[in-house]
Amino acid sequence: MSDAVIYDRGYRAYDGSVGGRSVTRRAIVADGVRRILGLRRKTRRKLLPWALLSLALLMAGIVIGLHFAAGSISAAIGEGLPQYAELFDLFSRLALLFIAVTGPELIGPDRSQGVLSVYFSRPMTVGDYLSAKLMAFVSVTSFIYLVPQFALHLGLASLSADGFLAYLGGNLDISWKIAAVSLAFIAVHGGVLAVITSHVDRTGFAAAAFLGTIIAGRNLAEVIAEASFPGARWFSLLALDDHPRYVRDWLFDSDVGGVYALEAAGFGPWVSVAVIATVALGGALWMFQRYRRLA
């Protein structure tokens, strides 16, 4: 007869440390970042986000490389290459696609797969859950805006005839302007996405609705704003994607976007700042109210 014994490990109550709601929020942020990037998920979930992130870095590398190449030939050629404002134009489109692809994944599946009933049985509030999701969204999305911009900033500094530090010192305002414009783009897109993903469970539909609202909504708003009926100019404010661009051109003193419909309608950049804040705050409140009913 064998001497082997089968041990039943049974169950042991947990007697380790237990953190508060900050631990819960950190866990949700970390999981949100993993979910956006498809980490610890099947390979097909990684493809699109990593392809778009790689493309963003590649494009940033190409632009910086062009600046280096042009710098060795002539400073005048370098001035004609894309700078901060132009780069925002490039990356905001990439970010729009990235948000459409990954944003609904962050919120929708928890609801459509019924996981909220498990999550909200933990010691946390709706505010904890949503603020942590927001943090995850902002962390990853800002990467697309900030990393290429600051890489360009450092690249231009190293090319500067005045020297690296002198360039950085002389352009201190660039840093906060990059951050402010990035925040403006993320706020508008995040606000719209919050409203859509609060109601649309299917991630594909949510992505299509998001892109439709931003792209088609902009075109539609611009067409209506040009109509001759009284009050038509107010419709220009519904061209949501124009607001962060308008703010960008205002801050960087550029005319990359030309004349915006809302500019033609007589609205100043502070109106765009107000609209951006309203969309972001409205989207967040909308989502909060929706989840208060669900949780």
Add this chain to the structure above:
Amino acid sequence: MDSIVSLDNLTHDYGNHIALDGLDVKVPAGVTGLVGANGAGKTTMLRILLGLLHPTAGSVSVLGHDALTDPLSVRALVGYMPEGASLPKDQTAADFVAYTAQMAGLPAGDARRRASETLFLVGLEEERFRFLGDFSTGMAQRVKLAQAIVHGPRLILLDEPASGLDPDGRVQMLELIQRLGSFGINVIVSSHVLSDIESTCDFVVMLDAGRLVRSGPVFGAHATPTVSVEILGPLDRFTGALSAAGVEHSVEHTRVSIVADGDEVFDMIRDIAASTRVGIIRLERRTLTLEDEFLGMTDV
């Protein structure tokens, strides 16, 4: 007897529909069954215990905490297994259970270790790195149970844990729940299958259309004074002989019920059947199950 859950005049309505109607219940430590037909108010009651629903009236105390004013303290001590689908398809079992442990405040390292231990306990040690979307119903139920206990709660609320399982899976799930009870975890398990509750629980709370039918210990199936005999042959000849012998009885179709204690009644019935030349198809003392008790107390 210390109660782990105390409901005082608990009432909840969804507009015109009254889901819970003035419940006064004290649930003792141990494994408790919450039974009732679909729509009886079981899930509503569990959600109120977690502080996820605010009742229209009444008060709720769970493990000494007020579930209405201090729901987060309640949830820190309680695990919950919902009834329906509630697993993310694109995560592995280990990742999901560890994540829910972290959501309960466990540090990441502890959460992963506890997730492994808990998945081992529910019999999923081999499958823990598989994606949940590929799990069978039985495996998914086990993962749901694992997440409910991973953070070491003092009380777990299980909403229809055996729902959708095949007979084997059902037995295994009920054994697991009994095992958790033997580890000292307090359990409240809801079910509309009364035999499941009868075989698993020490205490039962019966609901019908939101009203409390009974709350008390589960005694298991027990014998009653009624003997049932089903005969083959002329029924009137047999019942006539019973009446002649002074035996009180009632008749339903071909079945005759006789109220009598002791085993002598079986001999008497055999003798009367032999003398009246009728056959006996079945002869048994009736037992009262939880289901009989429930049906007797409700209008079902």
